[in-house]
Amino acid sequence: MYKSFYLLFFLSVLVSCDKKDKEKILDELSLSDNSSTKTISQDPSSPVDLSLDDITNTALPNEAYTFDSNLIFIDTTSSQQGKFDSAVELIKKVVGTEEFRSAVLNHSYNGVKTFVDNGGLSNAQIYERILEAAERLFPLKNNAMDMEVQLYTNLSTNVVGYTNTGTKRIYVNTKYFNVYAANSVAANLFHEWLHKVGFGHAYTYSPSRDYSVPYAIGRMIGKMGVKYL
Amino acid sequence: MKNLFLLFLLSCFTVAFAQVSHVEFDENLERECYAEALKLECIDNKESVIDECLEKKKNSFSSNCRNFHDERKSRKTH
Numbered sequence: 001m002y003k004s005f006y007l008l009f010f011l012s013v014l015v016s017c018d019k020k021d022k023e024k025i026l027d028e029l030s031l032s033d034n035s036s037t038k039t040i041s042q043d044p045s046s047p048v049d050l051s052l053d054d055i056t057n058t059a060l061p062n063e064a065y066t067f068d069s070n071l072i073f074i075d076t077t078s079s080q081q082g083k084f085d086s087a088v089e090l091i092k093k094v095v096g097t098e099e100f101r102s103a104v105l106n107h108s109y110n111g112v113k114t115f116v117d118n119g120g121l122s123n124a125q126i127y128e129r130i131l132e133a134a135e136r137l138f139p140l141k142n143n144a145m146d147m148e149v150q151l152y153t154n155l156s157t158n159v160v161g162y163t164n165t166g167t168k169r170i171y172v173n174t175k176y177f178n179v180y181a182a183n184s185v186a187a188n189l190f191h192e193w194l195h196k197v198g199f200g201h202a203y204t205y206s207p208s209r210d211y212s213v214p215y216a217i218g219r220m221i222g223k224m225g226v227k228y229l
Numbered sequence: 230m231k232n233l234f235l236l237f238l239l240s241c242f243t244v245a246f247a248q249v250s251h252v253e254f255d256e257n258l259e260r261e262c263y264a265e266a267l268k269l270e271c272i273d274n275k276e277s278v279i280d281e282c283l284e285k286k287k288n289s290f291s292s293n294c295r296n297f298h299d300e301r302k303s304r305k306t307h
Contacts, residue, residue: 158255164250
């Protein structure tokens, strides 16, 4: 009886680990020769402890200034890496501004200070979640974006990028990446990262979807980032 | 003990099959095709594009939007 259970368990583990996850594990263990990985910053720091008072105080919280990233880029050329590096720097600069905090805290939909698909959180709580930066998969509040980014090319599709909930990796289509300026790449990275933190949006376009957390805040990064290009 | 083991197995299957995919499409194209769907009255009162309507009025859409809707539908059903 138990032998059957063990067999079933083994099969379920096989199903849950798809090919991409295996590649990821190989990358992390440096067993794969054909993937060049680059880490932008070092290991996460100690957990962040933010209160709502810190968020709404007159002074910008320290975590806005120290917001960081632990991004691993898979198979990027030096020029692609350069664009990603600029995008990441731009994200940090924007998050470290009062303009960004104010835009998140005062974001409104239909005259109410709220986001669409906000998961029951207030604007201040959403801002707090961003600064804490605890991804669903690895919920450590380390004040840093933790993600893997892999470029792929599909010219016949209209997909800019995608990710799945069960992985820390996001996939970015070079069809769009190659023509995007760094602020648009930053907007896309932040949008995808907000999914990792747990925010979703409607699958198809609608005017209200623009007010969801990933779209609205991703767009803020893109717009405010223009001045850092 | 046996029940605990079954519970563990169940949670493994849940993790294996409950993955949600987030796909970001070209926003400009999305807007363009939403506007077309609006004109052809293929949007319901919850601002959702109605797939059956798109299928029925397929020939009235531009080729760009036809392709887009096909791709969107195929990504959704995968």
